[in-house]
Amino acid sequence: MSEDLREMLTDAAVREGDVVTGEVTAVDENGVTVALSHGFEGHIAPQELSAVPGTNPTEVTSVGSQITAVVVKVDMESGQVTLSKRRAEQASAWNRMQELLASGEPIEVEIRDVVKGGLVADVGVRAFIPASLVDRRFVENLDEFKGKTLRAKVVEVDPEKNKLILSRRALLEEETEAKAKALMEELKPGDVIEGTVQRLTDFGAFVDIGGADGLVHISELSFSHVNHPSEVVHEGDRVKVRVLRVDPEAGRISLSIKAALPEPWEEHANDYQPGDVVQGVVKRVVDFGAFVELQPGLEGLVHVSQISNEHVAHASDVLQPGQEVTVRVLSVDPERRRISLSMREPGPSRSENTGSNRRRERRPVERQDDSGTGATLGDLFGDLFK
Template sequence: MSEDLREMLTDAAVREGDVVTGEVTAVDDHGVTVALPHGYEGHISPQELSALPGTHPSDVVSVGSTVTAQVLKVDMESGHVTLSKRRAEQASAWERMQQLLESGEPIEVEIRDVVKGGLVADVGVRAFIPASLVDRHFVENLEQFKGQTLRAKVIEVDPQKNKLILSRRAVLEEESEARAQKLFEALKPGDVIEGTVQRLTDFGAFVDVGGADGLVHISELSFTHVNHPSEVVHEGDRVKVRVLRVDPEAGRISLSIKAALPEPWETYANEFRPGDVVQGVVRRVVDFGAFVELRPGLEGLVHVSQISNEHVDKPSDVLQPGQEVTVRVLSVDPERKRISLSMRDSAQPRGGQGQGQGQGRGGRRDRRPTESRNDGASGPTLGDLFGDLFK
């Protein structure tokens, strides 16, 4: 080593442990070359570039970028300076993570790797986002996040164990709560909006209406009777809903799909007149009769007394849900939204049956041949003369 170089290094006072800044002049598989002040250069091996083992130098820096590193060793003979970017960042990184933990402020991190159980990022130290804290819902494929920049919160800092845990879910939940608050302030009963079906339960469907989930009770899914919400909607469906109630304190929104649809009475009621004979489907059977659907959402009642010409004790003895029947319209009451139906003689023309064929079993007079006496004498008998009086 020349005296000039030795003197230059001595004057520069570059010592082990110092933190220096320089410009990257070369990047290859063996590491990074950095031009330092005073005309000499340093080298950063791949192991000292990142807190994540196995990281390629080109994934961390590029030629022309500025890098800050800690001096690990100065070779006074060759003028070679060994540097570590990882160690320069480490001490300040732990301090900063502790501050973020206390303040609750989110941090942006680039996902550098996907490992079993979660995501890995480099924030000067190795940061880990468990799979359960990546999203508000279960994520099957974590590979989609590799290379992405995510916002997360620091939830655990332990320098002694080199442990740093982040949560993206905490950020998403906070953002969701903020959107929900705005939504509760903006929504009013009667509003008609669009939403996405999130999940189904036995009692209804939860619909995301832009930051908060509202419940469409099973009775509000359709104008027709619904046994299970899956008969009407599926997860992921876009639906139009009407807001029924908003309760900010309880965090509840009550919605209705059927209230956002055209009223069946307005659509179909004018199609029917008393005396019309139409086809329908039995939807519900109750003690006092059966409700028959004439059009989607439009039902009429067949009272138990109108189910058959014969006496019926229980409607369920004669009718079952899903059964197709022929009914006659008895009356239409738009104001009360009621249609009365009858199945008695509903298949016959108006005006009764058997016209022009005598009265028969409903009053037809039967004519019988004249009876003969045993003694062979002919002539009218008492039955012939007065039979009609005894009928």
């Protein structure tokens, strides 16, 4: 090394530990070249560019960009200045993370890598978002987040263990709660709105109505009897619902799909007239008969006496739920919302075709005399009336 170069390095006061800023002049797989003051060049190795191991230099910076780094080593013989962007950011990064943890303020991070169990980002130090804290719901494929910028909250900071945990889920839940609170203040019973089915349970379906989830109880899914919500809706379905109740204190919204539909009696009751023969499905069987669905939510009763021309002791002896039947409309009462149906064949019953109800012929009463010959009452007592 020449004396002139040694003097330049000494005069420039470029020393180990200094934080310097320069312009990026080259970027390749071997690292980044930086033009420093006084005409010196610095070099940043790939592993010193980011807190995330294996980061490609082109993902961090580009030619013409300004970059700040700490001086790691100055080689007086070659004039080479070794720099580290990663070390320059670490100290201030940990301080900033501590501040964000205390304030609860969210941070934007770019996802650099997907590893087993979560996502990795570089915020000056390595930040980790566990899979369970990525979303409010389970995410099957985390690869979809690589390269994306996410907003998250700092939930754990431990510089000694080089541990920084972020949570996107915590931020989403806070935002959801805020939206839900605002929505509950606007919603009123009777409002009809659209929503998306989020999840199903045995007792109903939860529907997202724009920032808050409301419950559609299984009894409010359809005018027809429903055994399980999956018979009517599926996750992801867009549905129209009517607001039944809003309880801001409990954070509950009760919804109804059924109440948002046209009322079956108003829509179809006039479609049926006495004497009409129609098809239906047996929905319920009770002691006194069977309820037959003619339209979703529109049922008529076949009384046990109207099930057959033969005597039927119990409706369940003849009919079962789910059975398709042909019925004849006997009467329609819109005010009481009742339809009487019959499955009996028209015409006389079997008993009317037997001799049991015929008028019997009157025949004279015969008596046997002692001789065994037949004699009428007139023959025996006729002389008494002369």
